[in-house]
Every structure is written in C-alpha cells, then in structure tokens.
Amino acid sequence: xxxxxxxxxxxxxxxxxxxxxxxxxxxxxxxxxxxxxxxxxxxxxxxxxxxxxxxxxxxxxxxxxxxxxxxxxxxxxxxxxxxxxxxxxxxxxxxxxxxxxxxxxxxxxxxxxxxxxxxxxxxxxxxxxxxxxxxxxxxxxxxxxxxxxxxxxxxxxxxxxxxxxxxxxxxxxxxxxxxxxxxxxxxxxxxxxxxxxxxxxxxxxxxxxxxxxxxxxxxxxxxxxxxxxxxxxxxxxxxxxxxxxxxxxxxxxxxxxxxxxxxxxxxxxxxxxxxxxxxxxxxxxxxxxxxxxxxxxxxxxxxxxxxxxxxxxxxxxxxxxxxxxxxxxxxxxxxxxxxxxxxxxxxxxxxxxxxxxxxxxxxxxxxxxxxxxxxxxxxxxxxxxxxxxxxxxxxxxxxxxxxxxxxxxxxxxxxxxxxxxxxxxxxxxxxxxxxxxxxxxxxxxxxxxx
Amino acid sequence: xxxxxxxxxxxxxxxxxxxxxxxxxxxxxxxxxxxxxxxxxxxxxxxxxxxxxxxxxxxxxxxxxxxxxxxxxxxxxxxxxxxxxxxxxxxxxxxxxxxxxxxxxxxxxxxxxxxxxxxxxxxxxxxxxxxxxxxxxxxxxxxxxxxxxxxxxxxxxxxxxxxxxxxxxxxxxxxxxxxxxxxxxxxxxxxxxxxxxxxxxxxxxxxxxxxxxxxxxxxxxxxxxxxxxxxxxxxxxxxxxxxxxxxxxxxxxxxxxxxxxxxxxxxxxxxxxxxxxxxxxxxxxxxxxxxxxxxxxxxxxxxxxxxxxxxxxxxxxxxxxxxxxxxxxxxxxxxxxxxxxxxxxxxxxxxxxxxxxxxxxxxxxxxxxxxxxxxxxxxxxxxxxxxxxxxxxxxxxxxxxxxxxxxxxxxxxxxxxxxxxxxxxxxxxxxxxxxxxxxxxxxxxxxxxx
Numbered sequence: 001x002x003x004x005x006x007x008x009x010x011x012x013x014x015x016x017x018x019x020x021x022x023x024x025x026x027x028x029x030x031x032x033x034x035x036x037x038x039x040x041x042x043x044x045x046x047x048x049x050x051x052x053x054x055x056x057x058x059x060x061x062x063x064x065x066x067x068x069x070x071x072x073x074x075x076x077x078x079x080x081x082x083x084x085x086x087x088x089x090x091x092x093x094x095x096x097x098x099x100x101x102x103x104x105x106x107x108x109x110x111x112x113x114x115x116x117x118x119x120x121x122x123x124x125x126x127x128x129x130x131x132x133x134x135x136x137x138x139x140x141x142x143x144x145x146x147x148x149x150x151x152x153x154x155x156x157x158x159x160x161x162x163x164x165x166x167x168x169x170x171x172x173x174x175x176x177x178x179x180x181x182x183x184x185x186x187x188x189x190x191x192x193x194x195x196x197x198x199x200x201x202x203x204x205x206x207x208x209x210x211x212x213x214x215x216x217x218x219x220x221x222x223x224x225x226x227x228x229x230x231x232x233x234x235x236x237x238x239x240x241x242x243x244x245x246x247x248x249x250x251x252x253x254x255x256x257x258x259x260x261x262x263x264x265x266x267x268x269x270x271x272x273x274x275x276x277x278x279x280x281x282x283x284x285x286x287x288x289x290x291x292x293x294x295x296x297x298x299x300x301x302x303x304x305x306x307x308x309x310x311x312x313x314x315x316x317x318x319x320x321x322x323x324x325x326x327x328x329x330x331x332x333x334x335x336x337x338x339x340x341x342x343x344x345x346x347x348x349x350x351x352x353x354x355x356x357x358x359x360x361x362x363x364x365x366x367x368x369x370x371x372x373x374x375x376x377x378x379x380x381x382x383x384x385x386x387x388x389x390x391x392x393x394x395x396x397x398x399x400x401x402x403x404x405x406x407x408x409x410x411x412x413x414x415x416x417x418x419x420x421x422x423x424x425x426x427x428x429x430x431x432x433x434x435x436x437x438x439x440x441x442x443x444x445x446x447x448x449x450x
Numbered sequence: 451x452x453x454x455x456x457x458x459x460x461x462x463x464x465x466x467x468x469x470x471x472x473x474x475x476x477x478x479x480x481x482x483x484x485x486x487x488x489x490x491x492x493x494x495x496x497x498x499x500x501x502x503x504x505x506x507x508x509x510x511x512x513x514x515x516x517x518x519x520x521x522x523x524x525x526x527x528x529x530x531x532x533x534x535x536x537x538x539x540x541x542x543x544x545x546x547x548x549x550x551x552x553x554x555x556x557x558x559x560x561x562x563x564x565x566x567x568x569x570x571x572x573x574x575x576x577x578x579x580x581x582x583x584x585x586x587x588x589x590x591x592x593x594x595x596x597x598x599x600x601x602x603x604x605x606x607x608x609x610x611x612x613x614x615x616x617x618x619x620x621x622x623x624x625x626x627x628x629x630x631x632x633x634x635x636x637x638x639x640x641x642x643x644x645x646x647x648x649x650x651x652x653x654x655x656x657x658x659x660x661x662x663x664x665x666x667x668x669x670x671x672x673x674x675x676x677x678x679x680x681x682x683x684x685x686x687x688x689x690x691x692x693x694x695x696x697x698x699x700x701x702x703x704x705x706x707x708x709x710x711x712x713x714x715x716x717x718x719x720x721x722x723x724x725x726x727x728x729x730x731x732x733x734x735x736x737x738x739x740x741x742x743x744x745x746x747x748x749x750x751x752x753x754x755x756x757x758x759x760x761x762x763x764x765x766x767x768x769x770x771x772x773x774x775x776x777x778x779x780x781x782x783x784x785x786x787x788x789x790x791x792x793x794x795x796x797x798x799x800x801x802x803x804x805x806x807x808x809x810x811x812x813x814x815x816x817x818x819x820x821x822x823x824x825x826x827x828x829x830x831x832x833x834x835x836x837x838x839x840x841x842x843x844x845x846x847x848x849x850x851x852x853x854x855x856x857x858x859x860x861x862x863x864x865x866x867x868x869x870x871x872x873x874x875x876x877x878x879x880x881x882x883x884x885x886x887x888x889x890x891x892x893x894x895x896x897x898x899x900x
Binding site: 161189208251252260268273286293298301311315316320325331336339358365366374381425429433 | 494678681713714732752770772774779781784789799820824887
C-alpha cells in the first residue's frame with residue numbers, strides 16, 4: 001500500500017473541480033480514496049465546498065467521512081443537509097457512530113431525522129443508544145453483534161449468522177445467550193469453522209466470557225480490554241442481558257484521548273484543545289493556569305519582601321531565587337508525573353509511607369549531588385563560602401520538600417476521587433515555587449545568622 | 451464478569467501454599483485465573499517463589515504469564531529454568547512473543563533452546579523473526595496468519611483454513627497471495643461464510659489491501675492502523691511477499707508506550723522508568739534534567755549579578771524574578787506541548803510563519819490580561835506606578851518571547867529529524883527562564899531609565 005499523502009496541490013485541484021462543478025471528475029478522483037483520507041481532504045475545505053463534496057459523494061462513503069471530521073466542520077455541514085440527507089447518512093453507519101451524530105443534532109430535528117430512517121430496526125437501535133451517558137460503556141457500545149442461542153445446533157447457527165453478519169462490519173466473537181437474552185458464553189468463528197455441523201451450541205460454546213456493565217467507566221473498559229488483549233467485549237445490562245458490544249478501535253481512541261488529556265494537564269492546558277483551535281479557545285484553556293502561576297509568583301514576591309533586610313548584605317541570595325524555584329518545580333513535576341503514571345497503570349504497590357520514604361531518599365541523593373555542584377560554583381564565583389554553603393544546604397531541603405509534595409499530592413487527590421493528573425504541571429510548580437522560596441530564605445537566614 | 455482484584459490476603463495465601471508445597475491446592479486455586487492476573491500475582495512474589503509457580507503450572511498458561519511479567523523478574527525466572535523448560539514455554543507462544551523472549555536469552559543458550567523446540571516450523575519462524583530490528587514492523591509482527599491462494603475455490607479454502615486456523619489464536623483476515631507468495635488481496639471471514647462453496651477465490655477476494663513494509667517504524671504502523679481502524683495489518687517484504695501480520699493489541703502497547711515516553715519527557719524524566727524502579731535507576735533518569743535546570747538557574751543568577759546596581763533603588767524588581775521565570779516557563783511548556791501533540795497527530799496545517807504569528811497573538815492577548823492583573827496588584831502593594839508599569843510591560847515581552855521559543859523549538863527539532871518531545875519540560879523551561887530574566891531586566895532598565 002502506498003500511504004495517502006495529502007498535498008496542497010491535491011487540495012487545490014479538488015477546490016478547482018468543485019468551483020467548476022466537475023462532478024464526474026471529482027467522483028472518479030475520490031473513488032479509490034479511503035474515507036479517512038477523504039475526511040482529511042474535507043477538513044481542509046471551507047464549509048460550502050465541504051458540504052458540496054458531502055452531497056456529491058455516495059452516502060456509504062460520506063457517512064464514514066462525517067464521523068472522522070473535525071467537530072465544528074461536521075456541525076456546519078449537518079446544518080446544510082436536509083433531514084432526508086442526514087437520515088441517509090445514518091442509515092449507512094454502525095449504530096454507535098450514528099448515535100454519536102444524532103446526539104449532536106439540534107433537538108428540534110432529531111425526531112424527524114429518526115423518522116426518515118428506512119430501516120426501522122436500525123432506527124430503534126440508535127434511539128436505544130441515545131439513552132446512555134456518553135462517558136460510559138453504554139455510550140461507547142454498538143448494537144451490531146452476532147448472537148446465537150445455546151439451544152441451536154452448529155448448522156442453524158451458521159445460517160442465522162450469515163443473515164446477522166450482513167449487518168455487522170466485523171465479526172469478532174459470536175455471543176451465546178439463553179432464552180431470556182442473558183449472556184452465558186461465547187463461540188469463536190474458528191470454533192464454528194472447526195466444529196461439526198450437527199453439534200449443539202450448548203456442547204461447544206465457551207462458558208467463560210468477559211463482559212462489562214453498561215454503566216462502566218470507559219477508562220476501566222480500556223484497562224480491561226488491553227490487559228486481557230480483547231478485540232471486542234460484550235456489554236450487559238443490570239440483569240445480565242446482552243445489550244451491545246465495544247470494539248478495540250473505539251478503545252484505541254479512548255486511550256489516545258486519555259493520554260492527550262494527561263499530557264495537556266501536565267503542560268498547563270485545560271483539556272480538549274488542538275493547535276488549530278481559535279486564539280480565543282486556546283486562551284480559555286491556557287489562561288487559568290497562567291493566572292494560577294501569576295498568583296504563585298506574587299506569593300513568592302511577598303515572601304521575598306519579608307526578607308528584604310537581607311538584601312544589603314546578601315544580595316546574592318536573591319540572585320538564586322529563580323534557580324531555587326526552578327529546581328523545586330522540576331523535582332515536583334518529576335515526582336508527581338511518576339505517581340500519576342503509576343496510578344494510571346495500576347502498578348503502584350506498597351504503602352504510601354514507603355513511597356514517600358523512597359522519594360525522600362531519591363530527593364536526598366539528587367539534592368546532595370546538585371548541592372555539591374552549586375556549592376563549588378558559587379564558592380568560586382563569589383568567594384563567600386558560608387553564603388555558598390547556606391544556598392546549597394537550602395537547595396537540599398527544598399528538593400526534599402518538593403519531592404514530598406510532588407509524591408503526596410497526586411496520591412492524596414487520587415484517594416479523594418479527584419483526577420491526580422491535575423496535580424502535575426502548573427499546580428505543583430506553583431506550590432513548590434512558594435514553599436521552595438520560603439524554605440530557602442528561612443534556612444539561609446538560620447545559617448547566615450541574620 | 452467479576453474483575454479480578456489482587457489483594458494482600460490472596461498473595462499471602464499463595465505464598466503460604468508455596469512454602470508448604472501444597473501443589474494441588476495451588477493449581478486448583480489458579481486454574482480459573484486469567485494469565486494476565488496470574489502475572490500480576492507473580493510480579494508480587496520473590497524470584498524463588500515466582501520460579502516455583504512457573505515450574506508448577508502448565509506451560510500453556512505460564513508461557514503467556516511470562517510475556518506479561520516485569521522484565522527483571524522474567525529474566526531472573528528464565529535463568530532458573532532449564533533449556534528444555536524454556537523450549538516448552540516457547541512452544542506454546544505465538545511467534546512474535548516467543549521471539550521477544552528468545553531475544554532476551556543469553557546468547558550461549560539460544561541455539562540449544564531453539565533446538566529443543568519440537569515443532570520445527572515454529573522454531574524456524576521464531577528464528578526468522580529474530581532478524582528484524584525490534585523497533586520496526588518486522589520486530590512487531592507474528593508469523594501466525596491464514597493465507598490462501600487466488601487459484602483455489604471457497605471449499606478448498608475453508609478446508610485449508612481449518613488446518614491453518616488451528617495455529618492461529620485469532621483469525622482477523624484471510625490474506626490472498628499469488629503463486630510467488632506476493633500479497634494481492636484479502637478476504638474477510640464473513641465473505642467466506644456468505645460465499646457459495648464453488649466460487650473461486652479470485653472472483654470474490656478484495657484487491658484493495660492495506661499493508662506495511664517490514665522496516666516501517668512502529669509509530670507509523672500505529673498511525674495507519676488507528677487511522678484506518680484496522681485490527682490486523684499484513685507485513686510484506688521488499689518485493690511484496692507476505693511475511694507476517696501485526697495485530698491491534700500490539701499496537702495498543704505501542705501507542706501507550708509512546709504516550710508514556712512523551713509524558714515523561716515533558717516532566718523531565720528520560721524514558722522508560724516506573725515508580726517501582728530502584729532509586730538508582732530513577733536518579734539516572736531524573737538527574738540529567740535537574741542538572742540542566744541547575745545550570746539554567748546559575749545562568750539566571752549570573753544575569754541578575756550583572757544588574758546588581760539596580761538592587762539598591764529597585765529591590766522589588768528582584769522579588770519578581772521567580773514570577774517572571776515561572777510565567778516564561780509555563781507559557782513555553784504550553785506552546786511546545788500543543789505543537790508536539792499536533793506533530794504527533796499529524797494535524798498541524800499551514801506554514802510555520804502563520805503558526806508563529808498565531809502564537810504571538812495568543813501570547814499578546816494572555817500577556818495583556820496577566821500584565822493588567824500584575825500592574826494593579828504591584829501598584830497597590832508598593833505604590834510605585836512606574837516600577838509596576840516596568841514590571842508589567844516586561845512581563846508582556848517575556849510571554850511573547852516564551853511563546854515564540856516554545857512554538858519554534860519543537861517545529862525546528864522536528865524538521866531536523868529530532869523527536870520534538872524533548873523540547874517540552876525542563877529544556878524549554880530552562881531556556882525560557884534565562885531569556886525571560888534577561889529580557890525582564892533589560893526592559894525594566896530602559897523604562898526606569900537607570
């Protein structure tokens with residue numbers, strides 16, 4: 001496969017063809033292009049041209065394109081489509097993707113759109129899915145699955161499956177249910193292929209089946225599926241009835257979004273912005289953290305104001321405040337990042353006490369090495385050994401406290417049910433700046449005996 | 451399914467049973483436990499107990515357990531197993547997992563272990579896989595796949611598949627090859643189920659098949675598979691022959707590792723450490739970044755030393771240096787994180803010039819708001835309007851420069867083929883600290899006319 005590479009020339013060609021209404025040429029040009037690539041192309045067009053293309057191409061391709069588009073553009077395009085055109089797109093989609101699109105439509109047209117869907121079973125499934133919280137297993141699942149009854153034999157099962165499989169893009173597992181629709185097991189396609197036609201399902205199915213409840217947290221579903229290497233997992237309701245299934249491609253998206261959210265939080269960006277969002281959206285995501293940092297800086301300035309009497313004899317102490325703040329911030333972020341990651345991967349073992357003790361040890365070791373470098377440098381630079389010693393000893397204390405705060409805060413937040421990822425980045429940097437500078441001046445004052 | 455929850459009591463019970471050699475009870479207790487959970491249990495045991503359990507349990511379970519264990523513990527256990535025992539474990543594994551384990555064995559026993567594998571075809575596949583770079587599609591792929599020739603009919607194909615499928619844990623796609631083993635298309639299990647028995651494969655197969663080259667970068671494979679929602683992708687060699695396939699569960703691991711690496715780099719931790727690594731390993735990962743920060747702080751101190759003459763009349767300027775450094779650092783990390791993420795997702799559009807311009811605009815907007823708050827606060831606190839103005843104006847300049855450096859650096863590194871993720875965290879914070887403080891004093895000096 002030659003991977004598709006989007007070029008400015010290609011976009012220009014598409015735009016040219018749209019402007020001159022060369023419909024046949026456009027269709028021919030895009031016929032062999034994968035929908036994910038068509039979505040990339042359309043993301044580059046303005047609203048009118050994008051709508052033009054969506055209306056022009058077949059709905060079996062455009063429906064998938066719609067699910068891949070940037071949210072804002074999709075909303076704009078849907079606004080330009082008729083109720084009937086939207087219903088045609090939904091007809092082609094799996095129920096989970098269709099439900100996601102319906103959830104974005106203005107309330108007043110939802111009913112009309114649903115009524116226009118010809119496949120009534122499909123419409124019903126979409127409506128069912130709308131009831132679930134977006135942020136739950138129910139919100140992720142699709143209704144498309146292949147299920148058989150335990151009382152059937154293999155031949156009947158293969159026949160029924162052929163019928164059901166027409167509606168299912170990818171068959172992962174065949175779920176086995178009892179007469180009440182309660183999930184009781186599974187059957188792999190492979191088992192079915194290798195079993196004799198007259199065998200009874202109840203004699204060949206596997207009783208041990210992983211499943212998740214409809215109200216399960218998506219992150220938890222992601223953990224289960226990746227831990228047990230599952231490619232699909234059935235979803236059951238409160239009384240164990242099979243209501244849907246979640247596939248790994250949706251879970252890949254959950255994992256990526258989760259990682260992006262943590263990364264952005266660590267960088268001081270409230271979740272869910274992209275480089276191409278507007279200046280205003282980016283400001284809203286970034287400014288609150290900067291204001292937090294600003295107040296931290298004001299706090300640090302106030303502390304230094306309190307030690308103003310030291311400035312005449314020990315101006316050098318004030319020169320090192322950015323260094324102290326930077327080291328406190330860096331150590332804090334390092335410690336908290338390791339804890340946040342350990343919590344996310346469920347691999348923090350041992351007690352909180354042991355963990356804090358280990359971080360103190362680590363901080364002490366790092367602090368001693370860094371303080372030694374600092375001591376030598378400052379001593380040679382300014383020649384004042386006692387001042388250099390005071391600064392270096394303070395640095396060790398600052399690093400230990402920063403490590404403690406960085407380790408303790410995410411563990412504490414996690415225990416209180418708050419996402420520990422907010423404790424990385426500006427939050428930890430700012431509090432460590434303040435504590436760091438306070439400790440620094442306090443210890444320096446003690447040693448220098450002022 | 452009741453998800454497995456590891457408790458201290460359960461570990462204690464297992465340890466007790468191992469100490470008293472209650473083999474039958476141990477086997478019974480762990481019989482129904484999933485291998486991923488058994489791996490979690492074994493990760494909690496010491497080397498001797500872990501080895502005892504691995505030797506006790508059946509190799510069809512322990513082989514999978516081995517692949518999930520912590521690296522250090524796996525190495526220790528393998529050291530305690532005989533050549534024959536290792537070969538038995540490898541026999542049960544898919545070729546990709548088996549090759550990963552063989553790659554970790556000491557060179558001197560590799561040949562013996564391979565010779566002990568009874569299934570010669572399996573042994574040959576493992577040896578084949580050892581040739582590929584771990585960090586390539588070839589290093590990720592497995593040899594287990596189902597392939598059919600275009601010249602067969604559906605019935606022959608189903609028969610052959612039943613035979614092949616015995617060795618393949620999960621059948622994703624059936625790959626169609628020509629007489630030279632060149633990959634020419636695919637067939638879904640569904641298509642096979644719904645086609646008539648006498649149809650020729652060449653009439654029903656899908657000619658359009660995604661594939662990757664053996665030497666493709668794993669991150670690129672991950673992008674392709676997640677963009678096109680693929681659950682498996684065939685791997686071809688330089689002349690197009692089908693040599694293996696990569697499944698989505700391996701790609702989920704690649705995505706997670708990549709996200710963790712970026713997250714750790716942003717936090718100033720050289721990749722690949724966990725909370726449970728030793729203090730020494732953690733120090734090696736963290737100390738270099740702290741030393742970088744230390745030298746940045748020394749640079750800042752040297753700059754402030756150059757402006758020492760201002761300290762008598764404008765001590766307050768020095769009180770605000772941690773604030774300036776923090777704001778420069780925060781803005782830099784925010785800008786670089788957004789660029790790094792955009793580069794990772796391939797969704798940065800437009801020219802570098804436009805991107806820098808946008809970031810300048812954003813920085814100006816944020817800077818004005820923050821400077822206004824700072825101005826009011828400082829004015830009321832110290833009553834010196836001109837000083838407050840000087841500090842606030844400097845802050846705007848510092849934020850704009852920090853945004854510029856944060857945006858430009860990752861773009862520049864990416865263009866030079868260097869991982870832009872190293873430009874987040876301490877690297878950007880440190881350089882922004884220095885530039886920020888330099889600009890701050892320089893502008894303040896201009897305005898205050900000293």
